[in-house]
Amino acid sequence: MATEQLTAWVIDHKFDRETCRHSMNGFDAVLHCHHYASLYCQLADDAEQFNGRDLLKRSSELSFLNVLSNYFAEHEISDLTDRIALAEEYWQMCGFGTLKFDHVGELSAAAHMNHSHVDEGWIKKWGNRDKPVNFIGQGYVAAALAAIYGLPAGSYDVYETQSIVSGADASCFSLVRK
Amino acid sequence: MAVDRNTIIDAMSQVKATSNNEGLIPAFNVLVTQAPTTLWNNFADLITNSVDPDLKPAAEALLVNAAHECGYHTGYGIITSEEWDAVCGPMIEGVEDVLHGAYAVFTAWGWAKSEIVELIPGEKMVVRAYDYYEADVVQRGNLDSPCAYMIQGVSAAFMDLAYGGQYDPTGKTGLRTFKCEQVKGIECGDDYGEFVVTRA
Numbered sequence: 084m085a086t087e088q089l090t091a092w093v094i095d096h097k098f099d100r101e102t103c104r105h106s107m108n109g110f111d112a113v114l115h116c117h118h119y120a121s122l123y124c125q126l127a128d129d130a131e132q133f134n135g136r137d138l139l140k141r142s143s144e145l146s147f148l149n150v151l152s153n154y155f156a157e158h159e160i161s162d163l164t165d166r167i168a169l170a171e172e173y174w175q176m177c178g179f180g181t182l183k184f185d186h187v188g189e190l191s192a193a194a195h196m197n198h199s200h201v202d203e204g205w206i207k208k209w210g211n212r213d214k215p216v217n218f219i220g221q222g223y224v225a226a227a228l229a230a231i232y233g234l235p236a237g238s239y240d241v242y243e244t245q246s247i248v249s250g251a252d253a254s255c256f257s258l259v260r261k
Numbered sequence: 262m263a264v265d266r267n268t269i270i271d272a273m274s275q276v277k278a279t280s281n282n283e284g285l286i287p288a289f290n291v292l293v294t295q296a297p298t299t300l301w302n303n304f305a306d307l308i309t310n311s312v313d314p315d316l317k318p319a320a321e322a323l324l325v326n327a328a329h330e331c332g333y334h335t336g337y338g339i340i341t342s343e344e345w346d347a348v349c350g351p352m353i354e355g356v357e358d359v360l361h362g363a364y365a366v367f368t369a370w371g372w373a374k375s376e377i378v379e380l381i382p383g384e385k386m387v388v389r390a391y392d393y394y395e396a397d398v399v400q401r402g403n404l405d406s407p408c409a410y411m412i413q414g415v416s417a418a419f420m421d422l423a424y425g426g427q428y429d430p431t432g433k434t435g436l437r438t439f440k441c442e443q444v445k446g447i448e449c450g451d452d453y454g455e456f457v458v459t460r461a
């Protein structure tokens with residue numbers, strides 16, 4: 084019988100008593116609530132004239148791509164399956180919900196979230212809406228796929244094709260290489 | 262008994278945020294995330310530097326508001342939590358102690374190494390922050406105007422909770438009874454950030 088080695092994210096959480104900062108795997112980390120995330124997403128959504136949604140997606144992608152790429156390099160993770168599993172696990176570890184890649188290729192991928200901090204937080208705060216709000220999640224899946232293939236930020240277009248905030252059972256994301 | 266900041270920081274900095282099977286972290290009556298600080302800094306930096314200069318104050322006000330609501334609801338969740346009762350509860354004799362304790366927790370959880378340096382009950386509070394992640398947007402040189410929007414919003418919220426009347430989960434009353442002005446910032450070249458909270 085074959086055995087399966089499950090890859091698990093090794094959490095390196097430190098608190099620096101001098102600066103009073105927390106770091107997770109070498110990157111400063113901070114707790115924030117769903118009110119904060121919802122209001123950031125609302126600001127991004129309202130700032131249509133300045134591509135606010137894209138700014139938040141890009142902010143997320145740049146932030147998480149650093150973390151994931153650094154982790155893969157530091158822990159010498161090169162196997163595709165391991166990288167996918169770790170990217171899914173890290174998102175969950177941060178409290179942003181669940182993430183599962185349905186398929187992954189260098190040119191395209193699809194992923195879904197059965198639970199989403201941003202969507203469920205938005206619903207708790209304001210209720211449903213008919214357009215996606217998870218710009219942070221869109222940035223994360225782009226970051227994850229770029230990190231998996233060792234590509235720079237901005238390598239993928241992301242389309243959120245259905246959303247928990249709009250009443251769907253899951254949020255679904257489609258990614259295409261630019 | 263006076264509030265012992267070091268005891269609170271030592272204890273509360275050890276509280277772990279662990280996600281459940283749904284990948285969510287329900288805590289203090291809200292859902293929380295533990296994300297890299299760059300996520301929040303990147304957006305604040307990009308949005309305030311993307312808008313037309315005449316719209317920048319409006320964008321900044323919305324970033325402050327995000328923290329104001331966050332600080333109000335999460336702050337209430339914290340000061341009514343079991344963790345608070347266990348660590349801070351024995352030190353609390355009045356509203357002012359709650360505020361001092363809240364800044365010790367604020368420090369312990371990595372939002373800002375901060376403390377109250379002046380407090381006129383019900384009227385005014387001055388907070389100093391000696392290290393905070395929002396200053397990290399500047400790596401060389403100084404900004405013309407400060408950008409610690411999160412500390413501004415949360416500081417106003419803490420005064421709302423202390424002196425703004427009964428907590429209102431809808432945020433319709435009690436919230437925004439105070440406002441905060443940041444008068445110094447590490448990001449502007451000052452040794453510390455200074456935040457002055459007064460009645461709105």
